[in-house]
Amino acid sequence: MPYPSNHSAMALFVQRLASHTPLDADAREALLSLPVQRHDVRAHADFVEVGSSSDHASLVAEGLVGRFGQTGDGRRQIVSLHLPGEIADLQSVIVPQATTALTALTGSTLLRVAHDDLRRVGLRHPGIATAFWRACVVEAAIVAQWLINIGQRPARSRMAHLFCEMATRYAQLDQSDGRRYRLPMTQEQLGDALGLTSVHVNRTLQGLREERLVSVSRDSVEILDWDGLVAAGEFDRAYLAAA
Amino acid sequence: MPYPSNHSAMALFVQRLASHTPLDADAREALLSLPVQRHDVRAHADFVEVGSSSDHASLVAEGLVGRFGQTGDGRRQIVSLHLPGEIADLQSVIVPQATTALTALTGSTLLRVAHDDLRRVGLRHPGIATAFWRACVVEAAIVAQWLINIGQRPARSRMAHLFCEMATRYAQLDQSDGRRYRLPMTQEQLGDALGLTSVHVNRTLQGLREERLVSVSRDSVEILDWDGLVAAGEFDRAYLAAA
DNA sequence: CGGTATATTGAGACGGCTCAATTTCTGTGG
DNA sequence: CCACAGAAATTGAGCCGTCTCAATATACCG
Structure with a gap:
């Protein structure tokens, strides 16, 4: 091995x-x-x-x-x-x-x-074929939520939603509570994910920090106020239930 | 029957x-x-x-x-x-x-x-299970393109892209050339699809009309300048090839 | 023929963008 | 361990695409 x-x-x-x-x-x-x-x-x-x-x-x-x-x-x-x-x-x-x-x-x-x-x-x-199909369906559901997020929500909500999603996905992965996880993305990349400029990502991030919702560093995220973040992002984990 | x-x-x-x-x-x-x-x-x-x-x-x-x-x-x-x-x-x-x-x-x-x-x-x-899986994969690819469209392109491009996509999908469906097809959507609904306000849809539509790219009525679309529309929407049908 | 949905237009506001400069990290070689 | 270079983050100022609010016109439907 x-x-x-x-x-x-x-x-x-x-x-x-x-x-x-x-x-x-x-x-x-x-x-x-x-x-x-x-x-x-x-x-x-x-x-x-x-x-x-x-x-x-x-x-x-x-x-x-x-x-x-x-x-x-x-x-x-x-x-x-x-x-x-x-x-x-x-x-x-x-x-x-x-x-x-x-x-x-x-x-x-x-x-x-x-x-x-x-x-x-x-x-x-x-069973494996079905599981593969399911995996694709779940991924599609996630992309659909991103579309809703980017199509309809302002920057602050978008970002909060993304942090909630990643917390949930990490938690599913490693049985943690998802309050703290690695997210090694630059602000530029975050912008590419959210349909925002890196400049605006920076300012939006500052806002979330000032609200004491999250603490984001270069490569990790710590959620300080889960309920607040969920509310900001209108996050509903239902679409991840099948993941 | x-x-x-x-x-x-x-x-x-x-x-x-x-x-x-x-x-x-x-x-x-x-x-x-x-x-x-x-x-x-x-x-x-x-x-x-x-x-x-x-x-x-x-x-x-x-x-x-x-x-x-x-x-x-x-x-x-x-x-x-x-x-x-x-x-x-x-x-x-x-x-x-x-x-x-x-x-x-x-x-x-x-x-x-x-x-x-x-x-x-x-x-x-x-074979049917595979075909179902494929259908879901193709739909996911379309949603992904919408995300790119909405996340990164201005209103005019978004709209052009959508019209091109629908033309291509209709053409696959009924063997037509897709230059003219039914699209019974209100401007409000078009806005919901494009992440735009109905007001802005209206203005953007006027722009496309003035450019002689399309002629859009309440429930149908006629493409006047396919190449122009493709260019405006940066449309590449590759993602629909498997549809 | 009237009523409701839809489309159109105008004016003003604003969220997010662009451009550009500066500061702070991070990793690397000396 | 320090110096340096490149990458990333931060800040400022001004602009612009799209939104909001609101009014009017037009089209559709029973």
């Missing part, structure tokens, strides 16, 4: 799949024993380009990955964030041609899993 | 599924013979509420359906539009609790299909 951390990332992934779609030991074992190829990526490196077609999906083992699109003048919109234990482009198993890129927001390590293997294991174990 | 239009909507749905995931005659027949329950909905009626849990999915047979979320102060964000031949909430097969609502943007008729039936047919025909 040359890479213990590899194993734990895949285990995390399987565990989360299994928490909603019962998978028998056989199926879990099939996933855990899939060959993976470790890949380390530096911060700010884009490792999947729009238009590219790949033969593998990327399981995040460590770090933070963003899926994003770009407009003609180079503005980026981050469309989803992927924590360790998540496959950042599971949909590529079904549609290999990327319509959206992947970038490492911070130094990250990925485990590449061959599409063929994922398809094979899905065919052999229908 | 009491409802010929039912049949054609389901046939349309099956045909589009089959165009990307080969389905044998058996599988297609299984889908076509699923029992459906017809439902007519008036314009502006919400027929799936957030938080509700249903036991069926809704295939659009006629009209136009919007999936949307709402903020605390009642602002709506339409997250996706569903044309005839699409199941507006296919994801509910996997996650029955709705995190987003459905509304008829215009008078519409829906065909309810039981989740149980859809699951059953998916288990019996793995």
Whole structure:
């Protein structure tokens, strides 16, 4: 076992799949024993380009990955964030041609899993196929909430909503209470995720700090007033219930 | 066959599924013979509420359906539009609790299909399960593009992008060239889809008209200058290729 | 034919943007 | 361990795209 951390990332992934779609030991074992190829990526490196077609999906083992699109003048919109234990482009198993890129927001390590293997294991174990489908559905639900957030809410709410979401997702991941978690994003990247300028992110962040709702540093978030933050972001975790 | 239009909507749905995931005659027949329950909905009626849990999915047979979320102060964000031949909430097969609502943007008729039936047919025909998964992936890709659109582009581009997308989707549906299609949305609803005020929709629309890019009436769109509109919206149909 | 929904227009306000300078971090090599 | 360079954060000032509020005109429907 040359890479213990590899194993734990895949285990995390399987565990989360299994928490909603019962998978028998056989199926879990099939996933855990899939060959993976470790890949380390530096911060700010884009490792999947729009238009590219790949033969593998990327399981995040460590770090933070963003899926994003770009407009003609180079503005980026981050469309989803992927924590360790998540496959950042599971949909590529079904549609290999990327319509959206992947970038490492911070130094990250990925485990590449061959599409063929994922398809094979899905065919052999229908429960796994269902679980993959579910994972895509949940991710779509998250993107939809981001759309609501960005389409309709002012900067302060958007940001509060994002912090609540990430707290909830981290809590699901590591059984913590989510009050404090790593979020290694620059204010620029935060802006790309929220549809805001880095300048405005900075000012909005100051506002949230002055309100004593959160304490945000370069790479971590501490929530000081959960109820206040939930109210500010109109956060309702229901859309994450199936995650 | 009491409802010929039912049949054609389901046939349309099956045909589009089959165009990307080969389905044998058996599988297609299984889908076509699923029992459906017809439902007519008036314009502006919400027929799936957030938080509700249903036991069926809704295939659009006629009209136009919007999936949307709402903020605390009642602002709506339409997250996706569903044309005839699409199941507006296919994801509910996997996650029955709705995190987003459905509304008829215009008078519409829906065909309810039981989740149980859809699951059953998916288990019996793995190709169908894959096709369902794919449909959800494609829809997610569309939502992601909307997020990019709304997060990063100015009103004029957003609107142009939407018109291009709908043209392309209609063209896929009815083999037309998509230069002219029905889009029975009020300016208010257009605003809800684009993250804009109806007032601003009105002004932006006037701009596009003055530029001779489109001609938009209450319930239909005619594209006068496709290339110009594509440029204005930075539209790239790649994300619809798998649809 | 009347009533309600929708579209249109105007005027003013404001949230978030741009541009630009400065300060503070962070990591690296000497 | 310090110095330095580049990245990131912070601040200021002015602008502009979009919103709000409000009034009017037009279109649709029973």
